[in-house]
Amino acid sequence: MKNTSVLVTGTNMLCSLGMTNHEVWQAALSGSVPEPSRRSYPFPDGTRLEYPVFSLPDFDLSDWLEEKSVRWLAENHLLDDRDFCMLLLSIRQALEDASFRITGGSRIGLVIGHENLGAVKLTDKFIRYQDATPQTDQAEKMPLFNEFRREFFNIQTFPYLFYLAQLLGVNGPGYVVNNACASGLYALELGRMLIASGSADLVIVACSDYAHASEYLWLQEKGFVSGQMKIRPFDLHRDGSILGDGAGTIILESAEHAAGRPVEPLAVYRGGAFLQEHWHMTLPDVSRHSYASVITEAAGHGTAPEIDVIVPHGSGSTLWDRYEANEIHRAFGRLNRPVPAVTSFKGYFGHLLGASAMIETVLLLHCMKREILLRTLNYEQADPRVQLPVQMQTARKKTVSALKSVPAYGGFHAAVLFNKPD
DSSP, rough: OOOOOEEEEEEEEETTBSHHHHHHHHHHHHTTTOOEEEEEEEEETEEEEEEEEEEEOOOOOTTTOOHHHHHHHHHHTTTOOOOHHHHHHHHHHHHHHHOOOOOSSSSSSEEEEETTTTTTHHHHHHHOOOOOOOSOOOOOOOOOHHHHHHHHHHHTTTHHHHHHHHHHHSOOOOOEEOTBBBBHHHHHHHHHHHHHTOOSSSEEEEEOOOOOHHHOOOHHHHTTTTTSOOTTTTBOOOBBEEOEEEEHHHEEHHHHHHHTTTOOOEEEEEEEEEOOOOOOOSSSTTTTOOOHHHHHHHHTSSSSSSSHHHOOOOOOHHHHEEEEEHHHHHHHHHTTTOOOOOOOOOOHHHBOOGGGGHHHHHHHHHHHHHHHHHHHHOOSSBBBTTOOOOOOSSSEEOOOOOOOOEGGGGGEEEEEEEEEEO
């Protein structure tokens, strides 16, 4: 691979705090964070499933897109697919932030991250509907398949790449990645590799997640949901997470390609480290120290002697937060460096599952740009078993080098590093 400098030239965040970078940043900075709402799914018998969500504000794509695009989305039955609509809207805004208009003169790659594109929408409909009365006619024996055949097709995920590429005009390499909560970091690294290999000049890396009922039910069974209705990363009284809606996009670009445009890079993406465990689907192997290894390796990619801040997963889980803390201490012990400032963002907009790493990375990049480190919301009392330097107050902090890390379900461990542009 060529030694190519990979820049971040555009970003976007969509979440419960707002629909633009500015709205999200201002809300996070002020600490005016809305409480989770109750999402309601009706059943045919009149009962409802209700669960807490940090909900994205209602939006109408006709306010953001040209009429032709909205009509095309309606014709392809995509207007009611919140996962897709969030991806599209986030990408459009990130391209605008990068001052880039897609034409035929550049090689544009597309990498989207999501835990289960297409599948959750279909699964939710099975939750809502009961089996129909058996019929003798072969077609009538499969009423759900016939009604939801498009969702069955989209479960393969590649149609989403096709739809986005067609709407955006992308004609370069396209990929879908699914590495659970680490999807955003894996997607970023794939984007970097496409640029470094010369396969693309610019890569759109986007992740989204709408808080579906099926996701809630599965995670509730795992003890995921906070009974306090608050995410308290690393706090003594943490008891779980709450789902959120949202999307995040980062535009990665080679320095040569960006040089010809009036754009000021937000950061330099130095690369990351990634390890796969296969010990248990939903628990880490504490004996292997895979998470410490990826943090140590990623930290070595930078040009600065120190890491100024690390944003770990911070899911608010009693077990996982403690695991993260132990591994962070081990990683920086190996580096013979003090543990840097630690902050976590899930208290602001919830746990976005496959989109969480991406949107948290974007918010971290905006902290770097403004040299303001946001506090860990809802962190009030230190856990003596954690002992991390958790940021309790939003404060000015010069940030030259920042690290984002995730230990995810499925054994996906990942850490990535960013430096400020020279």
